[in-house]
Amino acid sequence: MLYTLIGGVAHHALHLTDAFWLTAAARWEESDPLERSRILLLSEKGDAPAMITRLRRFGALPRSVAAREAATLLVQRWHPQLLVISPWSSAMGAWCKDLCSRAEGMNLPILAIGPGENESMAMMALDGGADAYLTQPVSDTLLLAQISALLKRNNHWEQVVAGQMEILQVNPRTHRVWVRGQEIRLSRRLFRLLHYLALHPDQTFSARHIASLLS
Known part of the structure; x- marks a missing residue:
């Protein structure tokens, strides 16, 4: 199954326009990762206004919600590039795990931001699906650095729709794949590999590189 998919991608990728991908990559690499990035802030304790002001000062396009249900809907419809939970609480763990499973x-x-009296809160956040944890109060310098790192790590190619519907299309926002108009379902790892190969036609990758994509 895997080799069939890879072979199909290699064949159909020849029909993609190399200039389009080179232009897109250049545009993304030259830009500030925070500039006009969509950042969703979940703040159930009314801390949103101050954080929103800080994010806008960084050049981002933030939106805030006070309820987890509203955050789930915005993740589905608005497709944010980063979720900031401030303040983090132990009640967030189950919801966060559920969101990451979708x-x-x-x-x-x-990014989780919460109290720093002990390590247990940070461990709960990281175990619950957070990629990073900052303790309150957090300086603008540290907040900016951490957000930039997360946005850069969330490579821009993961947000780009690959291919053409009549041949092959891989849509990372909906996690759906079509081959000659017929939808196929893949595991998360196979989807990520197929998407990456479709965006990098006529290139070969080492076993270590492929392993990093599947990790």
Whole structure:
């Protein structure tokens, strides 16, 4: 199955326009990762206004919600590039795990901000699906650095729709794949590999590189 998919991607990728991908890559690499990035802030304790002001000052396009249900809907419809949970609480763990298990939340980086009296809160956040944890109060310098790192790690190619519907299309936002108009279902790892290969036609990769994509 894997070799069939890879072979199909290699064949159909020849029909993609190399210039389009080179232009897109250049545009993304030259830009500030925070510039106009969609950042969703979940704040159940009314801390949103101050954080929203800080994010806008960084050049981002933030939106805030006070309820987990509203955050889930925005992840599905608005497709944020980063989720910030502030403040983090132990009640967030189950919801965060559920969000990360869904197609729309699988590749969404999550930054948790919470109290730093002990390590247990940070461990709960990281175990619950957060990619990073910052303790309050957090300086603008550290907040900016951490957000930038998460946005860069969430590579821009993961947000780009690959291919053409009549031949092959891989849509990372909906986690759906079509081959000659017929939808196929893949595991998260196979989807990620197929998507990456479709965006990099006529290239070969080492076993270590492929392993890093599947990790």
